Amino acid sequence: MNLPITLIGRLADCVQLTYRTPAESVRPLLPDGLELAVRGPWAFWNVMACRVEHIRPAGVPAMLGLTYHHVAYRLLVQAMNDRAEVVRGLHFLRSEVDARAVSFLGNRLTDLRMHPASISFDADDCGVYVQASKGESGSGSGLLIDAAHAPARLADGSCFPTIDDARAFCRHTPNALAVAEHDGQRLLRTTRVSRASGAWSESPVVVRQARLAFLESISQDRLIELEWACRLGATDCRWEIGGVSGLLQQSRRPQADPFLIAG
Secondary structure, eight states: OOOOEEEEEEEEEEEEEEEEEEHHHHGGGSOTTOEEOOBTTEEEEEEEEEEEEEEEETTSOGGGSEEEEEEEEEEEEEEEBTTSOEEEEEEEEEEEESOHHHHHHHHHHOSSOEEEOEEEEEEOSSEEEEEEEOOTTOTTOOEEEEEEEOOOOOOTTOSSSSHHHHHHHHSOOOEEEEEEEETTEEEEEEEEEEESSSOOOEEEEEEEEEEEHHHHHTTOTTTOEEEEEEEEOOEEEEEEEEEEEEBOOGGGOOOOOHHHHOO
């Protein structure tokens, strides 16, 4: 379904992990029309866990909204639309949510690939502990993150030359990108999330423990290396669902350009 709709709500207790992986190991996971955003030979997983509070259509009172926990596994990608504009975003391979209504509606309104799961959060001023148990969707579910605040530092063996470079590349990316076919034409489908006001605030964290069962299920756990981990400050958000534009023909798809996507 492609129904344009604007939702509002609040993101809280959000922890975001960025892992590098060999680009060739994940390129087959993308549909035609999307390209990996790379740095040298590396592509990047973005794993996010958060609580979404009182999400509802714009104009509906908060008391009628839904609150749930959300875990998502995304690849950092880019695409060129039919206006020759490069759009950067995240392509969702899997989401897990602990609200059946959200899973049901989300899979009909978005391309976030939602699966029901049991998720628990334990968040305070020092950090976030997240655990998602295997859901009824079967293998590939499950996550464990134990993270705590820490001074910013470059990861051991990082592919980035400086902390600022790593932070800029791994910063929050608001677009969720997917590709659809309609009447023989490939379309770029976009869900955009934005803060109600100001920029996203983030603080670095150290990951004391992480088990990412979905990445294990596709044999990525032996290939990934953590590059950046942070918490995003709680904020009121807008989700603009149903954005559509044309894509350039496959032969004109953009090649990943580290200077283009790192700014």
